[in-house]
Amino acid sequence: MTHITMLGTGAMGSRMAAVLLSAGHRLTVWNRTSEKTQALENAGATVAETPKQATKNADIVISMVRDDAASEAVWLDAEVGALAGIKAGTIAIESSTLTPTWVKTLAQQCRVQGVSFLDAPVAGTRPQAEAAKLIYFVGGDTTAFAVAKPILEVLGGSIHHAGPNGSGAALKLAVNALFGVQLATLAELIGLLQHSNLDLEHAMDIITSTPVCSPAAKQAAGAMVAEAFAPMFPIDLVEKDFGYVETTAKQQGAAVPVSAHVRQVLQDAIAQGYEGDNITALIKLYR
Numbered sequence: 413m414t415h416i417t418m419l420g421t422g423a424m425g426s427r428m429a430a431v432l433l434s435a436g437h438r439l440t441v442w443n444r445t446s447e448k449t450q451a452l453e454n455a456g457a458t459v460a461e462t463p464k465q466a467t468k469n470a471d472i473v474i475s476m477v478r479d480d481a482a483s484e485a486v487w488l489d490a491e492v493g494a495l496a497g498i499k500a501g502t503i504a505i506e507s508s509t510l511t512p513t514w515v516k517t518l519a520q521q522c523r524v525q526g527v528s529f530l531d532a533p534v535a536g537t538r539p540q541a542e543a544a545k546l547i548y549f550v551g552g553d554t555t556a557f558a559v560a561k562p563i564l565e566v567l568g569g570s571i572h573h574a575g576p577n578g579s580g581a582a583l584k585l586a587v588n589a590l591f592g593v594q595l596a597t598l599a600e601l602i603g604l605l606q607h608s609n610l611d612l613e614h615a616m617d618i619i620t621s622t623p624v625c626s627p628a629a630k631q632a633a634g635a636m637v638a639e640a641f642a643p644m645f646p647i648d649l650v651e652k653d654f655g656y657v658e659t660t661a662k663q664q665g666a667a668v669p670v671s672a673h674v675r676q677v678l679q680d681a682i683a684q685g686y687e688g689d690n691i692t693a694l695i696k697l698y699r
């Protein structure tokens with residue numbers, strides 16, 4: 413039986429850990445705030461006190477934390493970080509949404525210790541994590557990918573190998589930007605239609621039936637009209653990802669003016685106090 417370690421049991425990590433437990437895997441978990449591991453311990457997981465302790469006997473280590481800084485702390489802290497305790501031959505999987513530059517640095521640190529590294533961020537939010545329907549974008553060598561794939565298949569409905577380390581992270585940022593740009597546009601257009609005194613539900617039924625509307629935008633339109641803002645993909649995390657798009661573009665000498673503008677919209681929403689709301693709450697800016 414594969415021994416898996418999950419570092420980070422926030423909204424996404426806790427759900428992924430629960431799926432791994434349900435599938436019968438031996439699971440060790442660690443989270444910075446220890447209370448968030450209690451339910452998983454009750455369900456059969458072993459709780460570790462540090463990432464170092466959590467990775468000691470692991471075959472596969474998955475990290476699902478907020479950002480580059482959290483990832484660095486979890487993997488590389490000299491005293492308690494995962495790489496301080498990991499054994500050669502382990503596969504390290506970073507599933508957080510991070511910059512390609514950071515995951516390439518981390519991949520190099522892993523290589524030095526004989527650890528294979530995959531950047532494997534996911535599309536899909538809390539319900540998809542619960543239902544094991546995440547979509548994986550994986551960067552890394554094909555041998556490590558082949559070993560990890562059966563575990564990723566426990567958590568995901570489709571697993572894409574994107575290319576070498578950094579490719580998964582780059583694709584994930586592109587997918588999130590495409591999603592965020594659509595939703596930011598949708599929010600302002602719903603506002604425009606409201607101000608134009610149209611029957612909004614009828615107008616949205618028509619718009620979402622056209623080929624220009626993606627399935628994701630259609631679902632979000634329903635949530636915006638119904639004012640469903642319970643956090644799935646909170647505005648705060650979306651803004652973080654758009655920041656990473658801008659940082660990456662700067663590093664690569666690419667231009668992302670539309671993404672930069674959407675980031676500003678997200679920052680406006682944060683300034684209004686909507687940071688913990690779902691991305692569908694962007695509609696609040698235009699009512």
Ligand SMILES: NC(=O)c1ccc[n+]([C@@H]2O[C@H](COP(=O)([O-])OP(=O)(O)OC[C@H]3O[C@@H](n4cnc5c(N)ncnc54)[C@H](OP(=O)(O)O)[C@@H]3O)[C@@H](O)[C@H]2O)c1
Nearest residue numbers: 420421422423424425444445477478482508509537644645
């Ligand atoms: N929510 C989504 O829809 C979604 C979808 C796909 C991908 N993602 C990505 O998945 C990752 C996790 O998202 P989430 O929704 O699970 O977020 P979350 O609920 O806010 O959880 C964040 C996790 O990161 C940990 N963390 C934050 N800063 C840390 C630090 N400095 N050191 C150690 N741990 C730290 C938190 O620990 P504490 O509990 O101690 O705060 C928590 O375990 C993010 O990269 C996000 O962009 C999210």
